[in-house]
Every structure is written in structure tokens, then in C-alpha cells.
Amino acid sequence: xxxxxxxxxxxxxxxxxxxxxxxxxxxxxxxxxxxxxxxxxxxxxxxxxxxxxxxxxxxxxxxxxxxxxxxxxxxxxxxxxxxxxxxxxxxxxxxxxxxxxxxxxxxxxxxxxxxxxx
Amino acid sequence: xxxxxxxxxxxxxxxxxxxxxxxxxxxxxxxxxxxxxxxxxxxxxxxxxxxxxxxxxxxxxxxxxxxxxxxxxxxxxxxxxxxxxxxxxxxxxxxxxxxxxxxxxxxx
Numbered sequence: 166x167x168x169x170x171x172x173x174x175x176x177x178x179x180x181x182x183x184x185x186x187x188x189x190x191x192x193x194x195x196x197x198x199x200x201x202x203x204x205x206x207x208x209x210x211x212x213x214x215x216x217x218x219x220x221x222x223x224x225x226x227x228x229x230x231x232x233x234x235x236x237x238x239x240x241x242x243x244x245x246x247x248x249x250x251x252x253x254x255x256x257x258x259x260x261x262x263x264x265x266x267x268x269x270x271x272x273x274x275x276x277x278x279x280x281x282x283x
Numbered sequence: 284x285x286x287x288x289x290x291x292x293x294x295x296x297x298x299x300x301x302x303x304x305x306x307x308x309x310x311x312x313x314x315x316x317x318x319x320x321x322x323x324x325x326x327x328x329x330x331x332x333x334x335x336x337x338x339x340x341x342x343x344x345x346x347x348x349x350x351x352x353x354x355x356x357x358x359x360x361x362x363x364x365x366x367x368x369x370x371x372x373x374x375x376x377x378x379x380x381x382x383x384x385x386x387x388x389x390x391x
Contacts, residue, residue: 215380223378267315267375
């Protein structure tokens with residue numbers, strides 16, 4: 166069974182870049198679509214972006230100017246970069262798998278909390 | 284952007300009762316692209332229903348989904364103690380993919 170594990174700094178300073186990695190084990194990153202989703206503390210879910218194994222990204226317009234998503238098939242990893250962060254970007258960040266561009270998220274990582282604070 | 288509005292915001296029921304959760308879309312969503320997730324405190328969401336009515340792998344048959352167009356429903360026929368959680372609907376047919384704000388199912 167596939168497992169997803171997010172990793173990265175738990176604390177980022179305002180105006181800096183948030184960088185996260187999602188490591189995929191128990192299955193190949195190829196053949197699927199991979200998303201990042203975030204959830205501010207006590208609030209709902211927001212889809213950030215997805216990318217296919219071949220590297221075609223799709224971004225949420227609300228974040229598009231600040232977000233880069235990438236995939237490294239050799240490492241079976243997914244990455245997220247979010248620039249110019251503010252306190253409003255404080256959230257639990259999840260990576261998730263979908264079987265296609267327009268498919269539900271059938272596997273999720275456990276999530277990683279990133280706090281933006283000086 | 285398709286806005287999903289869930290109701291009620293919170294629902295208090297007892298184990299054994301039936302729960303009915305609603306998700307209304309700001310514009311028509313193909314039933315192929317509507318899903319439901321369950322989230323417990325400190326955990327990631329878990330896929331329950333995809334394609335509006337298909338249960339995901341390992342999901343008990345007390346969970347069922349229905350609806351079309353702009354109105355969708357998640358039903359839980361007989362609530363078990365482990366069903367008390369927050370439930371989100373999501374549309375993944377039109378980018379940006381969006382989630383409802385959630386319905387919190389509480390023990391009465």
C-alpha cells in the first residue's frame with residue numbers, strides 16, 4: 166500500500182520561501198497525479214496544485230504567482246515551494262495522490278504543520 | 284471557481300441514528316467529479332465516496348452518497364462511535380478544485 170510522508174521546516178519566517186517534500190513509498194510516482202493541499206489550524210481544506218508524473222502542473226489561481234510544484238521520479242518525491250509567505254500561510258500541508266487529473270484523492274500523507282512567524 | 288456549501292455546519296446525533304449531510308454547488312458539477320472525505324482530529328482526510336456514489340476501498344456500506352447537478356448528499360445509515368468526525372465534500376471536475384467548509388458530526 167502506498168505511503169506518503171511530508172517533510173520540511175516547521176517554522177518559516179515571513180517573506181521567506183516555504184519548501185516541502187513528499188516522499189512516496191510502496192508504489193511508483195509514475196502513472197498518478199500528485200497534489201498539495203493545505204489546512205489552516207481549525208479551518209477547511211484548500212487545494213494548492215497538482216502535477217502529473219510527467220511534470221505538467223496545474224495551480225490554484227489564488228496562489229499561482231507564489232507556488233511551484235515539481236516531481237522527481239528518480240527519488241519518488243514531490244516538492245512544493247511557496248514564496249513570500251505571511252502568517253496567513255500557516256497551515257498543515259498535505260500531499261495526496263489521485264489516479265487522474267480529475268480524480269479524487271485516494272491516498273494522503275499525514276500532513277506537516279508549517280508556522281510562519283518571526 | 285465552484286463554491287461548495289455544506290449544511291448543516293454541525294450535526295448532533297446519537298450512535299445508531301441516521302445522518303444526512305448536504306453539499307450544494309454554486310454551479311452544476313458532474314456527478315463523476317464529486318467526492319466526500321472524513322477527517323478526524325489530528326488526522327489526514329480519508330476518501331469515503333467518489334463519483335458522488337461510489338464507495339472507496341474499505342469503506343463500510345453504511346456510508347452512501349447520492350445527488351446530481353448542484354445538490355449532493357452523504358448519508359450514514361446507522362452511526363457508529365467512530366463516525367463522529369468532520370466531513371468535507373469536494374469537486375474535482377473544474378480547476379481550481381474546491382472543498383466545502385465541512386460538517387462536524389458530533390455525539391449527542
